[in-house]
Amino acid sequence: MDHAAPQSPAGLRTTPSWLLNQAAAHAGRLISAGFAAHDLRGYHYRLLAALTESGPASQADLGRRCGIDRSDVVAAVNDLAGRGFVVRAPDPADRRRNVISLTDAGADEARRMTDTVARVQDDLLAPLSSAERDELTRLLTRLLEHHSRG
Amino acid sequence: MDHAAPQSPAGLRTTPSWLLNQAAAHAGRLISAGFAAHDLRGYHYRLLAALTESGPASQADLGRRCGIDRSDVVAAVNDLAGRGFVVRAPDPADRRRNVISLTDAGADEARRMTDTVARVQDDLLAPLSSAERDELTRLLTRLLEHHSRG
DNA sequence: TTCGGAACGTTGGCCTAACCAACGTTGGCG
DNA sequence: CGCCAACGTTGGTTAGGCCAACGTTCCGAA
Numbered sequence: 379m380d381h382a383a384p385q386s387p388a389g390l391r392t393t394p395s396w397l398l399n400q401a402a403a404h405a406g407r408l409i410s411a412g413f414a415a416h417d418l419r420g421y422h423y424r425l426l427a428a429l430t431e432s433g434p435a436s437q438a439d440l441g442r443r444c445g446i447d448r449s450d451v452v453a454a455v456n457d458l459a460g461r462g463f464v465v466r467a468p469d470p471a472d473r474r475r476n477v478i479s480l481t482d483a484g485a486d487e488a489r490r491m492t493d494t495v496a497r498v499q500d501d502l503l504a505p506l507s508s509a510e511r512d513e514l515t516r517l518l519t520r521l522l523e524h525h526s527r528g
Numbered sequence: 529m530d531h532a533a534p535q536s537p538a539g540l541r542t543t544p545s546w547l548l549n550q551a552a553a554h555a556g557r558l559i560s561a562g563f564a565a566h567d568l569r570g571y572h573y574r575l576l577a578a579l580t581e582s583g584p585a586s587q588a589d590l591g592r593r594c595g596i597d598r599s600d601v602v603a604a605v606n607d608l609a610g611r612g613f614v615v616r617a618p619d620p621a622d623r624r625r626n627v628i629s630l631t632d633a634g635a636d637e638a639r640r641m642t643d644t645v646a647r648v649q650d651d652l653l654a655p656l657s658s659a660e661r662d663e664l665t666r667l668l669t670r671l672l673e674h675h676s677r678g
Numbered sequence: 679t680t681c682g683g684a685a686c687g688t689t690g691g692c693c694t695a696a697c698c699a700a701c702g703t704t705g706g707c708g
Numbered sequence: 709c710g711c712c713a714a715c716g717t718t719g720g721t722t723a724g725g726c727c728a729a730c731g732t733t734c735c736g737a738a
Contacts, residue, residue, distance in 0.1 A: 402552030
């Protein structure tokens, strides 16, 4: 936390990709700090959120849903299973797959992390009015939609 | 370039910190791709931009200006000096320091990279109108300003 | 004037997020 | 049946950022 105001070259300071990078980096620091209390990280939260929303799924499905690589899902699920937030069971209908399901403790943790995330958003967006927050969300969503449709 | 539309959990899809992260990741991919043609990376461009704007500086100064760690500046300056884009000379007025100066070739390369960056911005912001681009820039700038003042 | 702390460049490390290749297993389809 | 695709898993690599330590050099306060 040096906040030594990295006053990058002026040319960069007005470059959207640079601004995005810096803003995302800052958001990431806030998120990390928030998640540290849970001793979990972004990966874990994304998986818990996906499971909360859509119920049990295979690891490959989870990876696709969360934009996480198959191989990274393995490690994250290991962690979550080790803490009892998730159960990994072979899929009887397709023995290639594991079915990952949320436990009660996992559902609780997901709720707590969601609260943490909400608090971080408030912190992150503090300088913006409610309308501006919506506008920012809208613009970013448009950007991502455009770039995710081949 | 899979653009397999990472359709993250809906809860995440509207979370600003997540959107920022995703948008920045995409911008980063575009920037990296653009810089690959120069066989240089973000670090190098930032340094060249700072030197172009403010003239010769010590490595520590450059690091502070660009938000790059001292130790990372060393490696980046090594690269740039090895390609003749930059000259590293001891500061006669303070023998602890090196003065880094742009060569003519370095100034040229900086211009070319600036062009590349501009092209990437257009690509990145394609779905947004000019007014929307300004609005996005404004919002992100406000965010960063707020969070960089202790 | 000396002495202690601060800044400098440098080395060497460590961590996170992301991605990729390969392998053996399993499923499904021609 | 035979082949290809999907699955989970292991074991990498990369870029980016950060930190600790060291010897050198500078400077200000005793």
